[in-house]
Amino acid sequence: xxxxxxxxxxxxxxxxxxxxxxxxxxxxxxxxxxxxxxxxxxxxxxxxxxxxxxxxxxxxxxxxxxxxxxxxxxxxxxxxxxxxxxxxxxxxxxxxxxxxxxxxxxxxxxxxxxxxxxxxxxxxxxxxxxxxxxxxxxxxxxxxxxxxxxxxxxxxxxxxxxxxxxxxxxxxxxxxxxxxxxxxxxxxxxxxxxxxxxxxxxxxxxxxxxxxxxxxxxxxxxxxxxxxxxxxxxxxxxxxxxxxxxxxxxxxxxxxxxxxxxxxxxxxxxxxxxxxxxxxxxxxxxxxxxxxxxxxxxxxxxxxxxxxxxxxxxxxxxxxxxxxxxxxxxxxxxxxxxxxxxxxxxxxxxxxxxxxxxxxxxxxxxxxxxxxxxxxxxxxxxxxxxxxxxxxxxxxxxxxxxxxxxxxxxxxxxxxxxxxxxxxxxxxxxxxxxxxxxxxxxxxxxxxxxxxxxxxxxxxxxxxxxxxxxxxxxxxxxxxxxxxxxxxxxxxxxxxxxxxxxxxxxxxxxxxxxxxxxxxxxxxxxxxxxxxxxxxxxxxxxxxxxxxxxxxxxxxxxxxxxxxxxxxxxxxxxxxxxxxxxxxxxxxxxxxxxxxxxxxxxxxxxxxxxxxxxxxxxxxxxxxxxxxxxxxxxxxxxxxxxxxxxxxxx
Numbered sequence: 120x121x122x123x124x125x126x127x128x129x130x131x132x133x134x135x136x137x138x139x140x141x142x143x144x145x146x147x148x149x150x151x152x153x154x155x156x157x158x159x160x161x162x163x164x165x166x167x168x169x170x171x172x173x174x175x176x177x178x179x180x181x182x183x184x185x186x187x188x189x190x191x192x193x194x195x196x197x198x199x200x201x202x203x204x205x206x207x208x209x210x211x212x213x214x215x216x217x218x219x220x221x222x223x224x225x226x227x228x229x230x231x232x233x234x235x236x237x238x239x240x241x242x243x244x245x246x247x248x249x250x251x252x253x254x255x256x257x258x259x260x261x262x263x264x265x266x267x268x269x270x271x272x273x274x275x276x277x278x279x280x281x282x283x284x285x286x287x288x289x290x291x292x293x294x295x296x297x298x299x300x301x302x303x304x305x306x307x308x309x310x311x312x313x314x315x316x317x318x319x320x321x322x323x324x325x326x327x328x329x330x331x332x333x334x335x336x337x338x339x340x341x342x343x344x345x346x347x348x349x350x351x352x353x354x355x356x357x358x359x360x361x362x363x364x365x366x367x368x369x370x371x372x373x374x375x376x377x378x379x380x381x382x383x384x385x386x387x388x389x390x391x392x393x394x395x396x397x398x399x400x401x402x403x404x405x406x407x408x409x410x411x412x413x414x415x416x417x418x419x420x421x422x423x424x425x426x427x428x429x430x431x432x433x434x435x436x437x438x439x440x441x442x443x444x445x446x447x448x449x450x451x452x453x454x455x456x457x458x459x460x461x462x463x464x465x466x467x468x469x470x471x472x473x474x475x476x477x478x479x480x481x482x483x484x485x486x487x488x489x490x491x492x493x494x495x496x497x498x499x500x501x502x503x504x505x506x507x508x509x510x511x512x513x514x515x516x517x518x519x520x521x522x523x524x525x526x527x528x529x530x531x532x533x534x535x536x537x538x539x540x541x542x543x544x545x546x547x548x549x550x551x552x553x554x555x556x557x558x559x560x561x562x563x564x565x566x567x568x569x570x571x572x573x574x575x576x577x578x579x580x581x582x583x584x585x586x587x588x589x590x591x592x593x594x595x596x597x598x599x600x601x602x603x604x605x606x607x608x609x610x611x612x613x614x615x616x617x618x619x620x621x622x623x624x625x626x627x628x629x630x631x632x633x634x635x636x637x638x639x640x641x642x643x644x645x646x647x648x649x650x651x652x653x654x655x656x657x658x659x660x661x662x663x664x665x666x667x668x669x670x671x672x673x674x675x676x677x678x679x680x681x682x683x684x685x686x687x688x689x690x691x692x693x694x695x696x697x698x699x700x701x702x703x704x705x706x707x708x709x710x711x712x713x714x715x716x717x718x719x720x721x722x723x724x725x726x727x728x729x730x731x732x733x734x735x736x737x738x739x740x741x742x743x744x745x746x747x748x749x750x751x752x753x754x755x756x757x758x759x760x761x762x763x764x765x766x767x768x769x
Contacts (some may be wrong), residue, residue, distance in 0.1 A: 121146050122285050122313055123168065125179030130163055130172075137163055141177065141339040143332060145285065149313045152324040152346065155334035157536050157580045161317045162289055164334070165189070169287070181285075188283035190275055190291050197262040197270055202253060205262045206244040206276040244280045250302040251276055251295070252465040268294035275303075284312045292320050293577055296465040297603040319581050321346050322605035344749045346581075352745050359741055363722040363734060367401055370728050374398050401728050421521040423568035423596045427491030428455050430569050430597045431476060436485035438475060445471050446621050449485065453569075458591075458598040460608050460630070463618035469601050470573055472618060473497075476599060477571045489569070496567035498559060498575055505561075506554060508547030512537050515546050515557060519565040528564065534586035535560050535579070552578035559587070568596035576604045605630065697762040704755040711751070715744050 126142040137160030145151060153161050166172040168179055169189055181187070197205060248258065251272045262273055271294040278286060286307075292300050304326050307314055318324055324331070324346035331342045331349035342349040374394045382391040429452065436449040445468045453459060453476075461469040474480040477497035478487065489495065507515060516528050532542055535556045549557065555578050562570070570591075576584050588610045591598060602608055608630045615626040615633035626633040718741045721727050728734055 122182050122185045123179065125168065126177060128164070128167065128177035128179065129175045130160060130167065131175055136337045138334055138339060139337050141334075143339060143341060145313055145315060147284075147313055148329075149315075150307070150327050150329045151313070151315045152328040152331045153315060153317045153334070154324070154331055154346070154349075154581060156582060159334040161334060165287055165289060165317070185285055186283040187285045187287060188278040188281060189287040189289075190271070190278060191289050197265075197273070200262055201259050202248065202262050202265070202273050203244060203258040205273045206248055206280050207240065208277055208281055240280065244276065247276045247279045247306075248273075250299070250306065252299040272299070279306065279310075282311060286310065286312060286314045286316075288314065288316045288318075290317055290319065292318060292323055292603060295603055296469075297462050297605070297608075298464050300603045300605075319576065319579055319584060320604050320606070321581060321584070322609070325606075341746075343746050344753065348749045348753075352749055355745050356742065359719060359722065359745075360738070362719060363738065366723045367728055367734065371398055371401050374401075397729070400731060420563055420590050420593050421519075421523065421565065422594070423494065423566050424492060426455050426493045426568045426596065429490040430455055430457075430493050431490060431495070432486075432488045433475060433482075434486045434488070436475060436482040436487070438471065438480065438482050444621070446475075446482075449475075449621070449623070451476070451616075451623065453597055453599060455490075455568075455597055456595075457614050458611050459600070459614045459616055460612040461599070461601045461616050461618055462608075462633070467618045468621060469618050472623075473571055473573055473599065473601060493569050494567040495569040495571060496562055497571045497573075498562050499573040506546050506557065508545065510546050511543050512546065512549070512557060513542040516542075516560050516564065519561065521565050523564060531560055531564065535583050556583075563587075563590050566594060566596060570594065570596055570598045570600075572598070572600040572602075574601055574603070576602060576607050694762065697758055700758045701755065701762055704751060704758060708748070708751050708755060711744055711748055715741065715748070718744070 121144045123145040124143070128141040129139045130137045141164070153164070155161055163172060167174050169187070245255075245258065249255075253269075253272070253276075262270060265273065275291060275294075291303070295303060300320075300323065304323055307327055314327070316324075316327070326345070328345045329343070331344070331346060333340045333342070333349070333353070340353075342352050344352070374397055378391045378394050378398070431451075431453050433449055433451040436446055436451075438446045438449070449472075451472070461472060463469055471480065474497075475482060475487065477495060479497060507518075510518070512532065513525075513528065516532055517523075517525065529542060532538075537544075537553075537556070537560075544553075546554070546557065559575060575587060579587065584604065584607060588607060591611055598611065600611070612629050615628070615630060617624040617626065617633070617637075626636055628636075718737050721737055722734065722741075727737065
């Protein structure tokens with residue numbers, strides 16, 4: 120059932136069109152990711168659908184009775200209620216959705232919240248709060264005492280407890296640490312309603328989404344599959360469009376050559392005029408090529424001087440906040456070339472450790488020592504005191520001791536969302552997010568050989584995250600960072616440090632190595648192994664209670680043979696069904712891929728463009744094929760793996 124449909128939506132600001140003739144349908148069970156560069160209109164589209172803004176043109180409609188819940192990107196207000204009360208929905212808050220389709224008025228919140236909370240709802244609220252890293256001692260704490268990020272977590276818990284039919288989430292992972300994000304991601308995979316999410320977290324979109332909707336060049340494009348699948352489909356579509364455009368241009372050039380040669384000859388003048396009209400029609404039908412995304416191209420970033428082997432060491436460090444002890448006798452060493460990610464639950468001391476390494480915090484006792492020829496640099500979202508408010512963005516970025524050209528600096532700025540006239544903005548008028556991005560650019564243009572970064576991907580769109588990854592992969596120094604972006608971590612980390620309750624556990628490998636070792640620790644914890652009993656979230660895994668059932672009880676031999684025979688027949692039937700399924704999918708994939716080649720060949724044939732509208736018709740069919748093929752390949756792969764498993768068991 121379609122929960123929400125919209126068509127013909129258009130919105131412009133000051134002569135700039137965000138999107139035009141946008142159309143989409145969202146059905147039960149959809150996990151839809153809305154992507155596009157910052158400023159493309161993603162949040163604006165949300166606000167239009169929620170009735171907070173009006174579209175210039177177009178219509179949208181919710182199915183009757185559909186309940187919506189929205190999490191905005193910015194902090195929402197709270198009152199005097201406790202964290203648990205907020206999660207249970209006590210009080211009236213702007214994050215409440217409404218029953219759509221039959222009324223434009225919000226629901227009667229007081230009546231809804233006056234009803235008694237049953238035990239199941241109470242238990243669910245506590246489970247969700249725990250999953251989002253709230254401690255039980257936080258449940259009774261007044262929500263107004265929380266920081267902005269924790270307020271957003273509490274409101275997110277409220278939406279999950281309330282379970283609206285349609286969840287609309289704008290950058291929900293911004294305020295989550297890695298472990299809360301992994302829990303939230305898994306929770307949404309089995310969420311009973313539909314989810315529409317704006318996110319810059321590539322791995323989150325990969326793990327969650329069934330569809331991607333991209334806002335690009337003021338148009339909406341819908342793709343089936345997760346983010347990586349969307350990238351593949353978009354690339355295939357762009358290649359087909361490029362081939363079509365080249366073929367069309369060749370045809371136009373041929374016609375233009377005829378016109379130029381014979382237009383002055385009386386005997387050929389009428390034919391030349393006819394060819395001119397055909398040229399005009401071909402130009403109108405010309406395949407529209409997508410604009411290039413901003414990227415780093417072949418540029419190479421400036422590199423820092425080489426440091427000694429030992430880059431930094433903390434020895435016997437003791438540190439706390441008042442009566443709260445964070446570290447006691449802390450030992451930490453980093454060596455040249457390491458890319459260390461700090462992971463662990465919120466409040467475990469990751470940011471504190473990074474600040475101790477950066478010298479922002481001073482230990483109560485113990486030593487902090489930099490190695491030979493080491494220069495450190497610390498990046499955090501709110502450390503902006505080095506910027507000069509009277510300068511322009513370009514002037515601020517260009518103020519670097521490195522020898523770089525203005526073209527290079529503008530390219531880097533463009534990759535971090537400062538494009539066109541944005542580079543002439545005064546630093547003093549920039550938003551907090553813009554200042555964070557500018558600080559990041561300055562750090563990359565004159566990098567230290569020890570780079571310390573706390574959540575550097577916040578405020579970046581997906582293309583900018585890729586640009587940052589590319590820059591840091593070139594980086595020849597030592598990197599220690601905190602991030603909740605799994606794609607970012609996987610792309611960079613070669614060493615993982617798990618921080619929990621003042622203890623550091625080192626994993627000398629990348630993120631996948633860390634996951635494998637912690638899963639192994641969880642298995643060993645359940646089977647009496649000796650790897651420390653850590654699960655991927657760092658929690659101790661309890662041993663199972665002994666089996667109290669009588670070991671001598673067994674199914675009678677005859678009954679056992681009957682059950683085994685039934686199981687064999689069931690496996691045989693399943694195997695035959697899967698064999699047919701795999702064969703059918705292979706046949707359909709072959710037919711569609713063959714048709715795809717035929718259509719591309721037609722687009723490359725100049726005769727195609729002699730029939731008005733033919734190229735457009737072919738492109739539509741080609742797009743349908745591109746939308747369908749990834750799903751077929753995914754279904755075939757799942758069926759083939761399952762068939763292989765059954766064959767191995769028989």
